Amino acid sequence: MKSGMAKGAQSLGFTEAPFLLSAGTIVGQKESQGPLGKLFDEYGEDKENLFGKETWEEAESEMQKRACLRAIQKAQIPQEKIRFLFGGDLLRQGTATSLGIESLQIPLFGLFGACSTSGEAIALGAMSVAAGYADYVLAVTSSHFGSAEKEFRFPLGYASQRPLSAQWTVTGSGAFVIGKEKSKVRISGVTVGKIVDYGLKDSQNMGGCMAPAACDTILANRKDFGREMEEYDQIVTGDLGYIGSTILLELLKKNGVDIEERHMDCGMKIFDQKTQDTHAGGSGCGCAAVTLGSYVLPKIIKGEWKKVLFVPTGALMSTVSFNEGESIPGIAHGIVLERAC
């Protein structure tokens, strides 16, 4: 019997579903002052969020390492039992990951899916465990406001004014241990995203660029599993923010699907829009990962939500592609999380 049964073009349903055993979350100071502040495992205490390091890049690496160690510790397994690590971040050549998890000495699959990477990492991790390739794997992603602004936008010292459609990159890292061992959260299936390009070119409106990809993946999940969206207690998008979420809901409605009552977006949840001056909401690889780990998973564990579709979204661009006039396509991966009995 095969471990992953094909459910349609883009999706896999696991006959022997792997479990999400633990999450480690670490965030920056601003995130710790937001609505989810008390739920994270660890947070930075200085405004620069340097975590004892000298650069933002080193700080991001440090966060990844700490998030991984937290997740391993909470799963109560020895580190050497983790067979593979699936990880990525937003920086060029994924250096936050390669410099962050080096000391763990776990065989690595480096990933890039922009802010959808947490979904990609969990999908590949779950696929590996379900196939019997590993008893335990780690999935980790991160982002850092300082390193991301430096990578994608303007030097912070310029104090450039941000348009209202801009999102605020979350400083945070979330790591997850996935394994065969039973826990209260089962990863029952995945929907792997395609690249979706509506031709948008505004890097200060990432939500708008990514919303079509989220729509595409949600519709694929619905079709592949032959499932109405009402089956999910919650559909959790990654970091569409206020603008992207509005677009997503509209796009879905045009396709006859209404998820308004059961939709939440991590980018809208992590900051208080009224008091934290984050404009269209949070974003970044870390946004969806830490919100999943600290807010969504506990709700599934408690049984408040029995079935959740987690859909982190990514905007596929670089400063080079942007400067050369390319559009910004999006991608989104879907992870089906279920309360295990």
Added chain:
Amino acid sequence: MKSGMAKGAQSLGFTEAPFLLSAGTIVGQKESQGPLGKLFDEYGEDKENLFGKETWEEAESEMQKRACLRAIQKAQIPQEKIRFLFGGDLLRQGTATSLGIESLQIPLFGLFGACSTSGEAIALGAMSVAAGYADYVLAVTSSHFGSAEKEFRFPLGYASQRPLSAQWTVTGSGAFVIGKEKSKVRISGVTVGKIVDYGLKDSQNMGGCMAPAACDTILANRKDFGREMEEYDQIVTGDLGYIGSTILLELLKKNGVDIEERHMDCGMKIFDQKTQDTHAGGSGCGCAAVTLGSYVLPKIIKGEWKKVLFVPTGALMSTVSFNEGESIPGIAHGIVLERAC
């Protein structure tokens, strides 16, 4: 029965091994004039290698797309049967891949493993097929001399002098269709690399930075499979070049392993060192991929080589990590290719 039997800490041996069905290769003008020139499927005819596009980045994307289409065509399967695409490149945020394969509309797992990415893509592709997640998948990587120099070094117009330890980024893309369907090349196992850091910081000596990782992966393959290296007709490293290969052979000898008679390096094979002025050899994601597709695979298909260990190596760095004084760790993935009876 599980499709992937654990063979030790870092390796997987497939009980139902997937097959490498076809390869599509495309290179630039310089590569087409090198020793392997006649073996590639397609090559650029202008010195800039623009492939009809306006920028090097667009040209690299175009190469990826063409390599994929070639591989699909040679596998003689309809494109819609390709279930997942595993792909990556060297550019920041992997834009060569996301802009290149967008039009194919195949669900994508974006990867980053520097020049080891061809190994990572083939490993994950093989794991997916062996697990029954897909009948066919694509693995693709690329590099482009122009886009890579712009990304990592100096504007070409400066005409900076390159030290003799520097390597020449290969302009090329290689794509592979992996499937359940029988062919003459079986992917019987993989060894997933760990990050190995000897503390080297010279970005103009990538071979030296990557050699320890290649050594580590080869020794892990030997240990995990309980196999002497003499079992392999050839051990093919990706792009260590002349300097890195010398270091690798010495490191292995210190560990009691001598592969000198059965080692080749794609970076040493693709250019003529005497006439092509490429210093320490070729490099880049495309180097190992196009050499595997055009030179190594045909030898296995003809039965000249029955068992090959393919070990592409990557240097994990960015201009930011380099400028901040970080060392350049390496990673290498091992793919066991066997002549199928």
